[in-house]
Amino acid sequence: MFYRVSGQFKTSYESDMALFPIRQDAVLLGVILLAMYVVFPLFASEFTFKALLVPVMIYSLAAMGLNILTGFAGQLSLGTAGFMGVGAYACYKLTTIFPEMNVVVALLLSGCFSAMVGVAFGLPSLRIKGFYLAIATLASQFFLVWLFEKWAWLYNYNASGAIEVRTMDFFGLVVTGPTAAPVTQYYFVLVIVSLITFCMINLTRGRYGRLWKAVRDMDIAAELVGINLMRAKLSAFAVSSYVVGVAGAMLVFFWKGAAEPNLFDIPLSFQVLFIAIIGGLGSILGNFLGAILIVALPVLLNFVPGLIGVEVNSATLEHVNVMVVGALIVGFLIAEPHGLARLWALIREKLIIWPFPH
Template structure:
């Protein structure tokens, strides 16, 4: 019904191989792009920009970079945080050494440095695989963070040892630093992320992407059919580290505004890895879904906890009901009983919480934080149980079922 493919005939190979062989996909993407480029910037508050929109995009980009390496080329990496740091410090050095440089160019160039370092640390991947490689990238993680602390030149010999983003102008408008408006920062992040997403989609669909996938699936077989493993693995490290580096530069310049070395420590690597795994290894869209779940959801839950549920304004109530109904409907189409149960359970819990609020029940902020962590943890387990291949695969199943709906098979 919603996703009927009947009548969409492909008359050439080109049409069959197109990015969106099904019209509805392109339509859906169009809606998302309109939302991202027009609706959100017009409606979002500063809080939404700073805690949801900008960080989700940046984390999604970082996860996309990692996904190229781990999901597409099969090389496990635990050094993402440090490579983000390389991008951030490179960008910082560039804009302070060459103040005339266009900040967006600096951000895009900073990825080149992390790509170089990524390739250097990727060399062991030619000899070792799997967990052993993970340890080698872990070494990169520890070494680079140590370097950020000890090499004072990197942070311009600041007494605090932290990097602080200067106010930089472009076309007479501040685009980085505290003087920059959130909406400007958002548009720059969106521009860079869209650009790199387009690049990643096409790279992974093309010759290089197929080489990576062959390397991932069975390296000996790939070698036998004539794939140069060294080239394949090192290009994966280079492209992945480039994307990760750019995301690191955005992370500090467009969002945090300041960073000390331990920001890039291993928790950041794990967070990005979780986004990639929960979103779905070997996918592009999954990174966005994963980032929404891991970065966006805790913020939303915090806001819900702080809202008087029964005193919501009409429009937000309608949106909340529509959202719950939509998610429930998708699970129903996918014939996923657990999913439907979870949505109903969530709605019931919210109503109980709302009722308790009217009775004067209040939970303090620390308890909310504890409960929040528990809910996020439970949701991660839940999504991995109902779909071990990640949110992207869940969406693909739902989409397939939607195409043949109302028939079950």
């Protein structure tokens, strides 16, 4: 009913290739952005920022990075958390070595370090594929966490072995450390995530997106249409690790405030991978849907017993949560193996032609 495409004609290739060929999509996005930029900051509580909005966005970004590599370029990676750690530690070192450096600049630069590490660990992908590559990235995961623990220079020889984010300001506004207001941090995360998302949409709909998808779908044919496989794969590793690294740096600087090496251990890798798979591989939107399901749902489920008037102790609640989320994941994967993004695409297709069946 709301999706009516009649009367929207395309008269140029430009409009046919537009980000939103259908006007209603643009309106929908406008509403979401309005909510994110205006409505939530006005009404949301500190808890909502810290436990819901900021984590969802950071996890979405990390999953987006992984999706570039796994969903678009078809290179399975189990080392996401390691690369997030590289971003976080690089940002930490940058801000301690150059105390005058603007925190946002440090954040965006730290992605470059994880990109370099990503390319280095991506080199095996030129020779091996599939499960074997997954094992190679798993090795990078273990190696990096080991490095975070053993290389004391990385955490400035702290006795605790952890990195702690000091208070930093952005032109007078306190953005990191314990005194920073959650709403300020929320805005910084929101702007950076919006910008990177915009860039990733552009990248994936243009020449690089086609290169990556060609490599994913049939690498031999890709080579024979003139695609340099090495460049395509390594560019995917670089872009992916950059995004993942920035997400990791934000995780520590704008959310956790401190981090120990084991934060970047394999459970985090798996969580990001789950988000990407459940959201939908090869989709940008899917990462956000997946992060909402995986990160926000457990938080929201905490309130359900209270709402229906049942008292449950918190330990039981925790277990029930894990079970419910686990069942949901299995259910979703059976019902729609291509993820939430595909589910939304199908709903949208139906809405466009509704009330007619086809």
